[in-house]
Amino acid sequence: MAPNPRVAKAFRAMKVLGVAEEKVKPVLKNLLKLYEKNWALIEEENYRALADAIFDTEDAETAAHKKNTEEEKTEGDTQVHDEPERPLKRLRLRHQEGQVSDSSPSFGATPSKRAKVGDAELLETHPEQQSRDILRSPQPDFEDERTEIQPLTRNKGKEPVSPKSFAVQGSCDKSQPAAADRIQPDLGKRTQSNSVSYPMQLRDRGKEPILPQIDSREKRTTSERASLSLRFKEPKVEPGIVLLPKKKAPNTLALIRPKDEPVTDDTSQFEVPIAVIHPEALPNGGSSIGNGSIVESDGPEPVASQSEDGQDEPDGIPGLSSEIRPSSELAIIPDESTSKLEIASLGEVKISLSCDSALKRPDFHMPSLDELLKSVEDRCLRSYKILDPNFSLMKVMKDMCECFLELGTDSSNEPQKTINVTPPIDLLKKHCAVDAVGTSGLASSPLNGAINIQCDAEVALPQIPRLPPPCSSMDDLAKPDKTSGGDDCQTEKDTEQNGGDHTNSSSLVVVEQRQFTADDIRSLHDVYDIARGQERMTISLVNEVNDDIPPSFHYIPKNVVFQNAYVNFSLARIVDDSCCPTCFGDCLSLSTPCACAHETGGEFAYTSEGLVKEELLEECISMNRDPEKHCQCYCKECPLERSKNEDILEPCKGHLVRKFIKECWWKCGCNKQCGNRVVQRGINRNLQVFMTPGGKGWGLRTLEELPKGAFVCEYVGEVLTNAELYDRVSHSSSKDKHAYPVLLDADWSSEGVLKDEEALCLDATFYGNVGRFINHRCFDSNMVEIPVEVETPDHHYYHLAFFTTRKVEALEELTWDYGIDFDDHEHPVKAFQCKCGSKFCRNIKRSSSKYF
Numbered sequence: 001m002a003p004n005p006r007v008a009k010a011f012r013a014m015k016v017l018g019v020a021e022e023k024v025k026p027v028l029k030n031l032l033k034l035y036e037k038n039w040a041l042i043e044e045e046n047y048r049a050l051a052d053a054i055f056d057t058e059d060a061e062t063a064a065h066k067k068n069t070e071e072e073k074t075e076g077d078t079q080v081h082d083e084p085e086r087p088l089k090r091l092r093l094r095h096q097e098g099q100v101s102d103s104s105p106s107f108g109a110t111p112s113k114r115a116k117v118g119d120a121e122l123l124e125t126h127p128e129q130q131s132r133d134i135l136r137s138p139q140p141d142f143e144d145e146r147t148e149i150q151p152l153t154r155n156k157g158k159e160p161v162s163p164k165s166f167a168v169q170g171s172c173d174k175s176q177p178a179a180a181d182r183i184q185p186d187l188g189k190r191t192q193s194n195s196v197s198y199p200m201q202l203r204d205r206g207k208e209p210i211l212p213q214i215d216s217r218e219k220r221t222t223s224e225r226a227s228l229s230l231r232f233k234e235p236k237v238e239p240g241i242v243l244l245p246k247k248k249a250p251n252t253l254a255l256i257r258p259k260d261e262p263v264t265d266d267t268s269q270f271e272v273p274i275a276v277i278h279p280e281a282l283p284n285g286g287s288s289i290g291n292g293s294i295v296e297s298d299g300p301e302p303v304a305s306q307s308e309d310g311q312d313e314p315d316g317i318p319g320l321s322s323e324i325r326p327s328s329e330l331a332i333i334p335d336e337s338t339s340k341l342e343i344a345s346l347g348e349v350k351i352s353l354s355c356d357s358a359l360k361r362p363d364f365h366m367p368s369l370d371e372l373l374k375s376v377e378d379r380c381l382r383s384y385k386i387l388d389p390n391f392s393l394m395k396v397m398k399d400m401c402e403c404f405l406e407l408g409t410d411s412s413n414e415p416q417k418t419i420n421v422t423p424p425i426d427l428l429k430k431h432c433a434v435d436a437v438g439t440s441g442l443a444s445s446p447l448n449g450a451i452n453i454q455c456d457a458e459v460a461l462p463q464i465p466r467l468p469p470p471c472s473s474m475d476d477l478a479k480p481d482k483t484s485g486g487d488d489c490q491t492e493k494d495t496e497q498n499g500g501d502h503t504n505s506s507s508l509v510v511v512e513q514r515q516f517t518a519d520d521i522r523s524l525h526d527v528y529d530i531a532r533g534q535e536r537m538t539i540s541l542v543n544e545v546n547d548d549i550p551p552s553f554h555y556i557p558k559n560v561v562f563q564n565a566y567v568n569f570s571l572a573r574i575v576d577d578s579c580c581p582t583c584f585g586d587c588l589s590l591s592t593p594c595a596c597a598h599e600t601g602g603e604f605a606y607t608s609e610g611l612v613k614e615e616l617l618e619e620c621i622s623m624n625r626d627p628e629k630h631c632q633c634y635c636k637e638c639p640l641e642r643s644k645n646e647d648i649l650e651p652c653k654g655h656l657v658r659k660f661i662k663e664c665w666w667k668c669g670c671n672k673q674c675g676n677r678v679v680q681r682g683i684n685r686n687l688q689v690f691m692t693p694g695g696k697g698w699g700l701r702t703l704e705e706l707p708k709g710a711f712v713c714e715y716v717g718e719v720l721t722n723a724e725l726y727d728r729v730s731h732s733s734s735k736d737k738h739a740y741p742v743l744l745d746a747d748w749s750s751e752g753v754l755k756d757e758e759a760l761c762l763d764a765t766f767y768g769n770v771g772r773f774i775n776h777r778c779f780d781s782n783m784v785e786i787p788v789e790v791e792t793p794d795h796h797y798y799h800l801a802f803f804t805t806r807k808v809e810a811l812e813e814l815t816w817d818y819g820i821d822f823d824d825h826e827h828p829v830k831a832f833q834c835k836c837g838s839k840f841c842r843n844i845k846r847s848s849s850k851y852f
């Protein structure tokens, strides 16, 4: 049978040292037994354990043989010859005089303590012997470095070191003071110079030894308050440092104890290293080294940690815990002095999170690793779909920083909570550079990149829901955001007071740290379904163009009344001749259309396929393209002019008298699947929000081919009176842009003088549906808006529904003509520079300086 390749390799390694296979075999066998077949321990440091064990065995055999020979030669002569023992063994034996011998191999009840104590004591007591012993041990790789071992003997067991220490001793600074004279901060400083240089920067905070951290670039892009450090477990040993055994990355000095290693549980007589890990406590390689804390996997409480003055610990034994639980690769090291959370220990690499200012923050608590990982995973699942092409681990790490701080400052009991989040800076960079608030609605402080999020009470939506009482504090206001192309879409949160006390200009302040609701943040990242399940279809969001993240807004599938709008859905208003209570099933299947078709001249507006009939559609299209060819009404007292609050009212500029679709509704006898119920059933097409490549910001596209006349979606938003809208818009900063609101003026002609609360519009800036992403196209847009009467025959309020004007291919952007007059500079919402690309573009020759 072919020998085990690991065995063969061990033989080869020993052969190099001149040890014959037959000598290696029994020792190796024993060693495998001793180490429970953990080859890593044997192979560690070029088979050091094996080599030492072989030499130990040799020594023992030689000694035994000599003794026998001498006994035979000089019977009765009790004089023992002074044949030198192997130093290590001899030292131990001397040291163990008077102690209880323990013949158990290595991992007894407190083996690590014993090992540490034994080694530390040994090293301290007999440095030169230890040095010699090491010189004798078969370490061909480190031959020229062996003299560096000497300082090891000086460690009083206070400083944990890497078990790999011997491999790099040559680089230790001999000029360093003895370990006994040192304090930990020194260690940190010294070891920095020895650290492997990775894309991280060392940071000496005086308490954290050996912490290469994120380099300055990364530092700039993460919060200073929650920083991530990726740390290498120090591969080099400092002179005078006690070795710590670990099962996965063992310290051979500790592990290759002879079987008769004396042990004692009475550790109080020994000085013990500050942080000591039982080898069995680290089956998966969890690191024991760091910050004077002990790695612990099961919970956030440290098993043992070092206090400020270096004194430990709950069990009275410095650095030792009475209960040492198994550790995994994930390790938590909460350290109150630094609020550091160790995330992972992967081989020699460690990732940890710290919050520098945690101590100054009364609201900070250390999140558990589980919480943190779950939060990051959730975030990745939601967020990274859009970022696949640019996915990088650093983004995940930055997310970790965010979640860390977010969880650390989260207090679910409080109705108002402040969460500080470090944004994925690269996602926000374009926005942060411009102002304090990003597209996402996340604010990035120029000071520390942190984001301040304010949680308000949940919004409860009644049937025609009214918005909850707005924030009373004007401090909550933040500057609207900017998208790269959608530059007049604003995410400013209106915080008008109850009772019509509207926002005034002094209350709109640009803040460095914007306060947002947790809902704001969550909605930003639900890229799988920005509607969060509120539509029949999921609506994904992708960005294949840049790093912009979706704007902050509340997705609502139906309109909500902001405050003063009069929207009354009363059954009493529906007279019998405007509904079909006697109908059954599908009204479209009737040979004679029911009363609900009256609005459209006795013909239903929809075909049996649910498409708007050609004639109606064409008329609506034409109305947009050639408004002058269609009937316009002029108000006696135009609500638009009135809302300007000027002394002299300007004459009405005219409103198109539009065609309405009247759908069946709940007073009707037909069922929900009735063909005359299309818009009210909501979105039933595969739509996607995407980043347009042409600089228009986000847009909406279809993922399936759409026939002409197909319902796509409604324009959903807050129902505002025009006075409210005027107030809202005109009081925002001149730099800020507002999404183009939609006037519900399709039937203003029929009513004489409209009251303020009856002259309505829709604003989707803060509350809206996918309609808010539809970009404008001059004249030849592929969608047209049609007013739809669903709940009330009263045409003050109606639904504005988009239907395709032609067949639209899958992946085509969906557009509609906003009807913007690019020359109207008096409009409260300033026009944008049109990039519709239409050959009929009304803005094609305009100077860009006119527009924002």
Ligand SMILES: C[S@@+](CC[C@H](N)C(=O)[O-])C[C@H]1O[C@@H](n2cnc3c(N)ncnc32)[C@H](O)[C@@H]1O
Binding pocket: 483, 485, 486, 487, 488, 489, 551, 695, 696, 697, 698, 699, 738, 739, 740, 771, 772, 773, 774, 775, 776, 777, 832, 833, 834, 835, 836, 837
């Ligand atoms: C209702 S939003 C549409 C979604 C928007 N693109 C976004 O990123 O959120 C309207 C805004 O989109 C931008 N936009 C729409 N159509 C545009 C066009 N044809 N050219 C340039 N910008 C356009 C303008 O900034 C406009 O104010």
